[in-house]
Amino acid sequence: MSEGYRKSVLADGIRVVTERMEHVRSVAVGVWVETGSRHEPEGRGGMSHLIEHLVFKGTATRSAEDIARTMDSVGGQMDAFTTKEHTCFYVQVLDEHLPLAVDLLTDILLHPSFNAEELEREKSVVLQEIKMVEDTPDDVIHDLFAAQVWEGHPLGRPILGTREAVTGYARETALDHFAGEYVPPRIIIAVAGNVTHTQVVDLVGAGFNGFRRDARARVDTPAALRAGVNLVAKTLEQVHLIMGFPGLRHSAPERYALFVLNDVIGGSMSSRLFQEVRERQGLVYSIHSGVQAYTDTGTVYVYAATDAPNFSKVLKSTLKELRDLKKAGVTQEELKRAKDHLKGSLMLSLESTSSRMNRLAKQEMHHGSFLTIDQMLEAIDGVRHEEVQALITELLDEERLALTTLGPLDRRNLPGELRH
Numbered sequence: 001m002s003e004g005y006r007k008s009v010l011a012d013g014i015r016v017v018t019e020r021m022e023h024v025r026s027v028a029v030g031v032w033v034e035t036g037s038r039h040e041p042e043g044r045g046g047m048s049h050l051i052e053h054l055v056f057k058g059t060a061t062r063s064a065e066d067i068a069r070t071m072d073s074v075g076g077q078m079d080a081f082t083t084k085e086h087t088c089f090y091v092q093v094l095d096e097h098l099p100l101a102v103d104l105l106t107d108i109l110l111h112p113s114f115n116a117e118e119l120e121r122e123k124s125v126v127l128q129e130i131k132m133v134e135d136t137p138d139d140v141i142h143d144l145f146a147a148q149v150w151e152g153h154p155l156g157r158p159i160l161g162t163r164e165a166v167t168g169y170a171r172e173t174a175l176d177h178f179a180g181e182y183v184p185p186r187i188i189i190a191v192a193g194n195v196t197h198t199q200v201v202d203l204v205g206a207g208f209n210g211f212r213r214d215a216r217a218r219v220d221t222p223a224a225l226r227a228g229v230n231l232v233a234k235t236l237e238q239v240h241l242i243m244g245f246p247g248l249r250h251s252a253p254e255r256y257a258l259f260v261l262n263d264v265i266g267g268s269m270s271s272r273l274f275q276e277v278r279e280r281q282g283l284v285y286s287i288h289s290g291v292q293a294y295t296d297t298g299t300v301y302v303y304a305a306t307d308a309p310n311f312s313k314v315l316k317s318t319l320k321e322l323r324d325l326k327k328a329g330v331t332q333e334e335l336k337r338a339k340d341h342l343k344g345s346l347m348l349s350l351e352s353t354s355s356r357m358n359r360l361a362k363q364e365m366h367h368g369s370f371l372t373i374d375q376m377l378e379a380i381d382g383v384r385h386e387e388v389q390a391l392i393t394e395l396l397d398e399e400r401l402a403l404t405t406l407g408p409l410d411r412r413n414l415p416g417e418l419r420h
Contacts, residue, residue, distance in 0.1 A: 005360075005370050006197035010204065012184040012211050017360045017370065018200050019192045021353060027193030028357035029101045030090035031109060034188070034365060035181040037161075038084045038154040038294070039218060046161015047177045049082040050126055050169060055089070056080070057118040060111040062104075064118065070104055078104075082159055085294060086365065092354055095194040099203055106207030109182060116171050123166055130160050137240045137406055138286075138305065145242040145301070145404040148230045153223040155294065180216030184208070188364050192356035223297045229403045229418055231411065238305045239407030243318060245395050247291055247298030250366035256379045257387040258291055258300070258395075263338035264330050264388075265289040265322070266302055270337055272321045273302060281317060283310045295366075300395055311405075311413050319415070322396050330388050342380050346373070 004020040040047050056078075057064045071078045076093035089108065091101045133139045143158045150156030160166075191200045225246045248258055259267075266273035266289030277287050287304040306314045349355040350373060363370050371379070403418060 005372070007364070007370070008197070008201050010184070010201075010208065012208060013187075014184045014204070014208055014211075015188045015364060016197075016201055016204055017188065017190050017364050018195060018197045019356055019360055020195060020197070021193050021356065024194050024353055025095055026092060026353050027095045027098050027101070027191060027195050028090060028092045028353040029098070029105060030088050030190045030357045030361055031105050032188040032190060032361045032365065033087045033182055034085070034186040035087055036083050036085040037157055037159045039181065039220075040154065040157070040177075043165070044173070044177060045157050045165045046126070046159070047169065047174065048087055048181070049160055050122065050166060051174060051178050051182075052080045052082045052087050052089070053122045053126060054114055054119065054174060055108040055112040057122055058113045058115055059107045060113060062107060067104065067108065070100065074100060076101065084155055084159060088361070090354070090357065098191075098195055098199070102200075102203040102207050106204070110208070110211060112178070114171055114175055114178070119169075119171055119174065123169070126160065126166050127163055130163060130166070133160065137234070137236055137238070138303070141240045141242055141303070141404060141406045144230065144232055144406060145244060145402070148228065148404050149225050149244055149299065149402045150223050151226050153221065155223045155297075179213065183213040183215040184211060185215050188361050190357045190361035190364070192360060193353040220296070223294070225297065225299060225400065225402065227400045227402050229414070230405070231409055231414075232404070232406045233409065234406055236407045237307070239308050239311045239405055239409045239413075240303070240305045241311070241315070241403065241405045242301050242303050243315075244299045244301040244402045244404075245397065246400055247300045247395065248293060249296050249298055250293045251295075252293075252298075254387060254391060255293070257383045257391050259342055260335065260338045260380070260383045261330070261388050261391050262289050262291050262300060263341055264334050265300075265325070268338070268341045270341070272325070272334075273304075273318060276321055277304065277314060277317050281313070283314050283317065287314075287318075308408050308413060311409060312415055315403075315418070316415050319398075325392055326396060329392070330385065332385065335383075335385055335388065339380050339383065343377055346376060346380075 007017045009015050036048050056067055074093055074097045076091055078091045080089040093101045147156045189204050248255055273287050278284050284304050284306045289302045292299045302318055304314055
């Protein structure tokens with residue numbers, strides 16, 4: 001167990017996890033709430049994200065401007081983000097300003113005013129954000145892919161919601177959602193930097209003192225990945241594509257083997273897809289593979305962008321690389337290179353308090369425990385060749401392939417086997 005890591009559970013059920021980094025002068029404080037777009041009931045799409053914006057817009061004692069000025073006055077950074085399964089609010093400040101950071105975060109989460117005028121203003125900010133995503137094809141394609149593979153499931157809905165839904169939300173609806181979701185058992189406070197665990201527990205305990213709220217019951221339906229081809233026509237210079245296969249849930253025991261496999265496919269510059277499709281054939285500027293994981297499911301995907309005349313070549317080359325992997329397998333040299341790349345990336349990320357804070361929270365959320373750096377390095381090193389091969393056979397199944405494209409394309413551009 002890392003000397004720097006400690007965990008406590010407050011009386012109200014809030015989990016506090018800290019990692020001490022004595023060699024830095026900063027501290028990153030994150031409040032993570034286990035609520036996101038997949039937990040929104042029908043008719044409340046985008047509500048988690050709207051609330052994430054709203055809490056910064058004023059509390060019982062601070063205006064939106066006060067909140068911004070408080071952070072700026074100490075040179076701090078403050079931000080928030082919403083995903084499909086959680087919402088995070090975080091600040092990064094010098095260690096001496098930790099009390100201020102905790103005070104601010106507890107204030108916006110315990111006493112947000114949800115002012116009606118601010119709500120209308122923030123709705124229009126979110127509508128601008130939706131438009132910005134619509135103007136960014138490499139963002140839109142991820143929403144289109146999710147809508148296709150998780151059709152009919154909350155995971156398939158966009159995190160930002162739709163213009164119609166967001167425009168229609170009343171203050172009471174937002175308050176009701178907030179009260180049912182922002183509850184102690186779903187909250188994790190993660191702090192990394194030059195702090196002691198006792199100091200954090202004292203500050204957080206005082207800040208959340210008397211916070212009692214019952215969690216609203218949820219019905220989490222399992223999601224099954226839907227295969228198929230979805231071509232979305234749009235006038236663009238390039239065709240963007242995502243090819244996806246079933247993946248693994250967050251806490252799957254084979255997750256490290258999947259990280260290694262992803263690195264070999266398209267997770268690094270020496271990966272098969274980058275080297276073949278970009279470097280040797282020059283068909284794309286951008287191509288990479290990735291892993292998406294949720295509590296109960298996941299995907300492995302390849303993203304690429306190319307012009308319409310080259311689309312078929314890109315698709316065929318990508319499929320050929322995946323088929324070669326299935327036939328001949330990963331080489332020992334690739335396995336070693338992928339492990340070294342993953343270990344290097346992990347070590348480099350450790351120099352930042354915010355990435356350590358992220359790691360703390362995600363390990364607590366996904367596994368209910370903490371792995372030290374050495375344990376993570378060992379887990380990467382321990383991935384066996386046959387584990388990676390087993391995942392290739394299990395996951396890269398063309399019968400279960402999902403393909404989403406966005407751009408100037410019709411079915412005639414598809415290779416024959418995908419035209420059905």
